[in-house]
Amino acid sequence: MVENRPWLTFFSHFILLAGVVIVLFPVWVAFVASTHDPRDMLSGVVPLWPGDRFIQNYYEIFVEGMAKAGAPPIGLLMMNSLIMALAIAIGKIAISIISAFAIVYFRFPLRVLFFWLIFITLMLPVEVRILPTFEVTAGLGLLNSYTGLTLPLIASATATFLFRQFYMTIPEELSEAARIDGAGPMKFFRDILLPLSRTNIAGLFVILFIYGWNQYLWPLLVTTDEGYYTIVISIQRMVSVPDSEPLWHVIMATVILAMIPPVLVVVFMQRLFIKGLVETEK
Amino acid sequence: MATILLDQVRKVYAGNVEAVKGVSIDIADGEFIVLVGPSGCGKSTLLRMIAGLEEISGGEIHIGDRVVNNVEPADRDIAMVFQNYALYPHMSVYDNLAYGLRNRGVAKGEIDSRVKEAARILEIGTFLDRKPRQLSGGQRQRVAMGRAIVRQPAAFLFDEPLSNLDAKLRVQMRIEIKRLQKALGTTSVYVTHDQLEAMTLANRLVVLNHGRIEQIGTPLDVYEAPATTFVAGFIGSPAMNLIPVKAKEGGLALETGEGLLAPNGHGVAQAILGVRPEDLVLATDGVAAPGGLSLEMTVIAVEPVGAESYVHGTVEGLKDDIVMRAGPKTDYAPGSRLKLTAVPEKLHIFDAQTGARLNA
Ligand SMILES: Nc1ncnc2c1ncn2[C@@H]1O[C@H](COP(=O)(O)OP(=O)(O)O)[C@@H](O)[C@H]1O
Numbered sequence: 001m002v003e004n005r006p007w008l009t010f011f012s013h014f015i016l017l018a019g020v021v022i023v024l025f026p027v028w029v030a031f032v033a034s035t036h037d038p039r040d041m042l043s044g045v046v047p048l049w050p051g052d053r054f055i056q057n058y059y060e061i062f063v064e065g066m067a068k069a070g071a072p073p074i075g076l077l078m079m080n081s082l083i084m085a086l087a088i089a090i091g092k093i094a095i096s097i098i099s100a101f102a103i104v105y106f107r108f109p110l111r112v113l114f115f116w117l118i119f120i121t122l123m124l125p126v127e128v129r130i131l132p133t134f135e136v137t138a139g140l141g142l143l144n145s146y147t148g149l150t151l152p153l154i155a156s157a158t159a160t161f162l163f164r165q166f167y168m169t170i171p172e173e174l175s176e177a178a179r180i181d182g183a184g185p186m187k188f189f190r191d192i193l194l195p196l197s198r199t200n201i202a203g204l205f206v207i208l209f210i211y212g213w214n215q216y217l218w219p220l221l222v223t224t225d226e227g228y229y230t231i232v233i234s235i236q237r238m239v240s241v242p243d244s245e246p247l248w249h250v251i252m253a254t255v256i257l258a259m260i261p262p263v264l265v266v267v268f269m270q271r272l273f274i275k276g277l278v279e280t281e282k
Numbered sequence: 283m284a285t286i287l288l289d290q291v292r293k294v295y296a297g298n299v300e301a302v303k304g305v306s307i308d309i310a311d312g313e314f315i316v317l318v319g320p321s322g323c324g325k326s327t328l329l330r331m332i333a334g335l336e337e338i339s340g341g342e343i344h345i346g347d348r349v350v351n352n353v354e355p356a357d358r359d360i361a362m363v364f365q366n367y368a369l370y371p372h373m374s375v376y377d378n379l380a381y382g383l384r385n386r387g388v389a390k391g392e393i394d395s396r397v398k399e400a401a402r403i404l405e406i407g408t409f410l411d412r413k414p415r416q417l418s419g420g421q422r423q424r425v426a427m428g429r430a431i432v433r434q435p436a437a438f439l440f441d442e443p444l445s446n447l448d449a450k451l452r453v454q455m456r457i458e459i460k461r462l463q464k465a466l467g468t469t470s471v472y473v474t475h476d477q478l479e480a481m482t483l484a485n486r487l488v489v490l491n492h493g494r495i496e497q498i499g500t501p502l503d504v505y506e507a508p509a510t511t512f513v514a515g516f517i518g519s520p521a522m523n524l525i526p527v528k529a530k531e532g533g534l535a536l537e538t539g540e541g542l543l544a545p546n547g548h549g550v551a552q553a554i555l556g557v558r559p560e561d562l563v564l565a566t567d568g569v570a571a572p573g574g575l576s577l578e579m580t581v582i583a584v585e586p587v588g589a590e591s592y593v594h595g596t597v598e599g600l601k602d603d604i605v606m607r608a609g610p611k612t613d614y615a616p617g618s619r620l621k622l623t624a625v626p627e628k629l630h631i632f633d634a635q636t637g638a639r640l641n642a
């Protein structure tokens with residue numbers, strides 16, 4: 001659609017800019033807060049321009065550690081978050097791509113039943129089944145472990161469903177041509193289905209990485225050992241330190257740091273991600 | 283190179299849909315067989331059973347000297363060309379051609395020379411590095427053909443390979459396929475619903491209807507002596523005129539009893555009389571050909587198609603319209619009455635109940 005109406009252009013840009021401001025403002029405030037002296041934050045007026053303690057505050061986090069603020073070292077937190085986000089993203093994609101393959105391309109007994117079982121879990125995200133899931137995880141002795149942190153979040157149907165929908169759009173003749181060309185099911189999966197799913201995998205990876213990185217409720221429940229804290233949890237811990245004022249400059253600097261990996265993932269995978277959302281190579 | 287033998291082949295789909303009802307065909311080595319019939323008659327099903335993509339519910343399929351009922355498609359030594367080409371979208375043209383050979387463990391040098399040779403024959407050498415989506419429809423079609431050729435199979439199977447192309451390209455590729463098949467001498471089974479494609483490509487035609495064979499024969503045999511009213515109506519364009527008739531003293535007449543149409547050489551009480559549009563001619567001076575057909579038509583419309591015209595008209599007492607082929611600049615006013623005739627050798631008589639051909 002090609003429109004040439006100046007006021008429409010102005011109006012749509014105004015809406016977009018307003019949206020950007022609304023989204024960016026809290027981020028800006030967080031960044032500003034991370035560059036001020038902690039006392040500035042408690043003075044009652046939230047500063048809107050960066051202070052002079054940028055280097056000092058971040059130096060404090062990295063070198064002196066965060067013990068003062070009531071949290072484990074930032075490196076450990078980042079590493080835990082990274083492990084969790086990667087494990088969830090990779091685990092989910094691996095499992096769902098294989099189960100979608102089975103459901104679409106194989107005729108096994110109770111296939112439809114399995115599909116519906118998977119489908120129903122769509123309606124049961126972790127938040128809904130959190131108590132029984134915790135019960136099971138605890139029963140298996142998985143509290144305070146990476147497995148306990150990630151496994152229950154890997155088991156969900158969204159990705160399976162997405163891949164199934166994608167496979168259904170691939171013409172049946174393609175698998176038949178491969179069959180005639182002497183490619184068995186696994187070869188077909190590896191040589192044809194996987195390369196064709198590339199953009200879908202990339203798009204899903206971005207979404208799942210952020211989903212895993214931002215997990216809050218679940219890690220809060222299953223980790224009591226500080227060695228397994230994620231960065232998101234640490235922020236919560238620092239905000240609710242007992243018997244003292246929260247160290248807002250440290251908290252906000254952590255917040256800023258916590259945002260960087262997801263942003264990097266989006267930036268580097270953006271091209272593939274957009275492609276995965278809007279087109280499929282057929 | 284191989285013969286293909288179908289022996290009472292049947293296909294029953296889930297839900298008791300019988301798509302193919304006992305089909306037997308004996309295909310000679312190097313023969314070009316065309317399966318033709320209306321949509322849904324079971325052509326694709328039959329072809330896919332030969333390919334091994336569809337299980338065989340009954341009967342046997344032999345390729346060469348072995349029964350292949352339980353042989354995997356890859357091991358049947360066949361290659362298939364699909365209607366939508368089914369090229370691997372993420373692979374280059376070269377890899378599309380080479381993929382099947384690599385899976386078979388053919389040596390690298392051999393693969394390269396076979397791919398290059400196929401590319402040369404099909405004139406696709408200049409875009410071996412491109413992806414399928416960077417090709418036009420006709421070029422994709424060639425790549426699909428190439429993928430079949432490099433395999434050097436015992437048989438080619440085609441499922442309506444030209445129906446996604448525009449008219450001009452279709453004619454061009456039709457000629458190309460014919461030429462290629464002749465040059466390679468590979469046994470071929472070709473499925474189409476387009477009777478023109480069927481007539482021009484086939485050594486022998488197999489006309490299918492509702493999962494059964496109506497007739498097998500060379501294109502001209504089928505055209506000149508259709509075995510059933512179905513074949514008579516399906517092969518030929520415009521279709522053969524089919525006129526229900528009954529016996530009357532002195533010959534066959536319209537069912538209303540009006541108008542003497544033709545002699546009753548077979549002594550039947552009722553029959554279907556068939557006459558092709560090009561066999562109908564104006565009766566000179568109003569006199570019918572001796573012993574031939576005679577009817578009077580009222581013109582509805584004349585369709586000029588360039589090299590010839592088709593005159594559509596009604597005959598009193600007859601439900602369906604009659605079509606006659608005439609010269610290029612024919613111009614009859616609607617409503618004019620024409621006396622038509624046809625020589626007896628050009629008349630086809632079919633059984634009124636079974637539709638089977640009665641005259642030799
Ligand atoms: N997988 C299937 N399941 C059930 N019925 C089918 C299936 N495939 C085809 N059929 C039916 O079998 C008949 C023949 O189909 P097909 O061989 O595709 O026809 P054609 O290729 O001649 O148009 C049709 O009536 C079709 O509905």
Ligand SMILES: [Mg+2]
Nearest residue numbers: 325326327442
């Ligand atoms: Mg078909």
